[in-house]
Amino acid sequence: MKNSYKELTLDEAKAKYEEINKKYFDLRMNMVVGHVENPLEKRSLRRNLARLNTIIREYELGLRKA
Structure with missing residues (x-):
């Protein structure tokens, strides 16, 4: 999954950033309530958001070509 965004x-x-951001937000809300099966999923979602944010920024700077 680490290289699937390239x-x-x-x-x-x-679109993928918005989808994962919604999952991350829902997971954070469920952690407050206390009904989370896999708490380590928060870390992986946060890292995937960072990867996608980097890719989006590279497009904005022109480092990646569309």
């Missing part, structure tokens, strides 16, 4: 286009990366 081939994404800008639009796909933004």
Whole structure:
């Protein structure tokens, strides 16, 4: 999963970012309530958000070509 984001286009990366961001938000809310099966999922979602944010920023700077 670590390398699966490298081939994404800008639009796909933004859509995936929004999807994972929603999952991350829901997981954080469930952690407050206390009903989380896998608490380590929060770390992996946060890291995937950082990877996607890096890819989106590279497109904005022109380091990646569309």
